[in-house]
Amino acid sequence: MELGRCTVSAFPDGETFVKIEENVRGEDVFLVQSTSPPTNHYLMEMFIMMDALRRASAARITTVLPFYGYARQDRKDQPRVPITAKLVANLLVAAGANRVLTMDLHAQQIQGFFDIPVDHLYAAPVMYEYIKKKNLKNLVVVSPDVGGLKMAYAYSQVLDADLAIVAKRRKSATEVESVSVIGEIAGKSVLLVDDLTETAGTLTMAASLMKEKGATEVLACVSHAILNDLGIDRLRKSNIDELITTDTVLRPKFDGVNITTLSVAALLGEAIKRIHNNSSVNSLFEFKGGRTS
Secondary structure, eight states: OOOEEEEEOOOOTTTTEEEEEEEEEEEEEEEEEESSSSSHHHHHHHHHHHHHHHHTOEEEEEEEEEOTTTTTOOOOOOOTTHHHHHHHHHHHHTTSSSSEEEEEEEGGGGGGGGGGGGEEOOOOHHHHHHHHTOOOOEEEEESSSGGGHHHHHEEEEETTEEEEEEEEEESSSOEEEEEESOOOTSSSEEEEEEEESSSOOOHHHHHHHHHHHTSSSEEEEEEEEEOHHHHHHHHHHSSSSSEEESSSOOOOSSSSSOOEEEEEOOHHHHHHHHHHHOOOOOOGGGTTTTOOO
């Protein structure tokens, strides 16, 4: 179907202006906006558009966030810091969201920050299809940190692969020191799985450790590859043979990295259709006798 018509422009002072160019009274509206960098700009643009839709009497507004910005600020890990992921949840509801559709949240508990329905999708089914076609021999799925162990376990189950984990220590927001690996790596193809990467510190350190332990090849599978200049530079120098990711975030084109971008458009589209028809979204992830999470 065609996109809804709207005008989004900026005033000379940088303020955002939005006008919905068609009648939305009584309609079921899905607003798609990835809050990848510049995060603040895209968030504000979305809030303004939601306000315009609400004032135009839309029956229901579903915010579709392929990537949920500020998801990493989901807890107080030091004194006098905010929980910005919860603030964004409050702002979404205040702006007029009736429900949220998002993908691969950095922390699953963010769903509990909302008192409105949240449909949480996984990019995993799209990734599985691509990885299975590669017919990797002696595959081992590796979580680059403890937090991603559940995701790595799901991949290993569906791909009938072994499982390993990297114990890491974070020096700062941009620097990571990998310490050791738990599991058998020697002579195997390694698939590193993570939900997002920006500076690629965790991934590249884990990849170096895999090569030291005798891995034959190292692939990385990341749902949201935001990648700043530091991350791109690290990937160019890294032991990662291929980075497999999705189109959930806007990303500039760059050379020197073997990157494969898979589209999640069909997955999001199917979820939107099911939400509109009040069908089950959960069944999107039931295959091979289990679930992806």
